[in-house]
Amino acid sequence: MTQPDPRVISEDDTSAGARAARAVRLPEPWASAAVTVVMPTYNEADNLPVILDALFALPLPALRVLVVDDNSPDGTGDLAERLARDTYGPDRLSVLRRPGKQGLGRAYVHGLGHALEEGAAYVVQMDADLSHPPEAVPQMLGTLLSTEADVVIGSRYATGGKLAENWAPHRKALSAWANFYVRLLLHLRIRDVTAGFKIWRRETLRLIDVAGITSNGYAFQVEMNYRTVRRGLKIVEVPIRFEERRGGHSKMSLGVQIESALMPFRLRRRASRLDAGRPPAPGRTP
Numbered sequence: 001m002t003q004p005d006p007r008v009i010s011e012d013d014t015s016a017g018a019r020a021a022r023a024v025r026l027p028e029p030w031a032s033a034a035v036t037v038v039m040p041t042y043n044e045a046d047n048l049p050v051i052l053d054a055l056f057a058l059p060l061p062a063l064r065v066l067v068v069d070d071n072s073p074d075g076t077g078d079l080a081e082r083l084a085r086d087t088y089g090p091d092r093l094s095v096l097r098r099p100g101k102q103g104l105g106r107a108y109v110h111g112l113g114h115a116l117e118e119g120a121a122y123v124v125q126m127d128a129d130l131s132h133p134p135e136a137v138p139q140m141l142g143t144l145l146s147t148e149a150d151v152v153i154g155s156r157y158a159t160g161g162k163l164a165e166n167w168a169p170h171r172k173a174l175s176a177w178a179n180f181y182v183r184l185l186l187h188l189r190i191r192d193v194t195a196g197f198k199i200w201r202r203e204t205l206r207l208i209d210v211a212g213i214t215s216n217g218y219a220f221q222v223e224m225n226y227r228t229v230r231r232g233l234k235i236v237e238v239p240i241r242f243e244e245r246r247g248g249h250s251k252m253s254l255g256v257q258i259e260s261a262l263m264p265f266r267l268r269r270r271a272s273r274l275d276a277g278r279p280p281a282p283g284r285t286p
Helices: 016-022 048-056 076-088 104-117 134-147 169-186 202-207 219-230 254-277
Strands: 035-041 064-069 093-097 122-125 151-155 198-201 235-239
Touching (some): 016 048, 048 064, 122 134, 134 151
Parallel strands (some): 035 122
Antiparallel strands (some): 122 198
16 A cells, blocks of 8 residues: 655645645745735634744745734734734734724725835735635745736636635635626736735835725725736736635625625726826836
């Protein structure tokens, strides 16, 4: 009987050490780049210690995490502050507390702006529910730098991307339909246009005026992508394995779904008004 090779790290092993072992090792100075992960939270107390362990085990010694908490009733914000004070230190983990649940888009606008003010050269958007694989962050950073992209998307639908097998069929169908719908209406060539796992250059976030984004919920992801495409900036997708959340509850409310359905029409109308008044703004120069 053939014995398994102990040097092979199973894809099903989700411990922090196993995730770090699967991560790409980048050369210097890339490995020591100033990367900040912006992570909105609402009732993620069970997941937060797990994902922080995985992120800080990565071979990225300068990586920082910014938790943006919307006054979670389960104490996620308090937990994040204790971990910053007692475990990781405020130089690696910081917390922004907001007075209440104001939506994913507002949390990201607040967090991304704060990361830029603190000097981050590269900013990662990432969920706290462990649906996005932390070990993909070094690969995404390496792709951003090696391809001179403006943003890299961790994509479920790029060649090689995967969805969790335990995702319900209706959720898979809804995700596929939402991507088809948005791509069709906005003429986007992005395979995973609703993805929430991305790494940005700081200049790109400035160019698309992230502070001026008005959408909330998951429509925020679409608006960011659309602004990037309108600027003529370079988007690269890398395949990821997207997992079912490990605990807590989905934030996909009816209001979020309605906003997401209407957002492509609002973006097209806004773009038409801009095109009537002035030419599109130029992209970032290399």
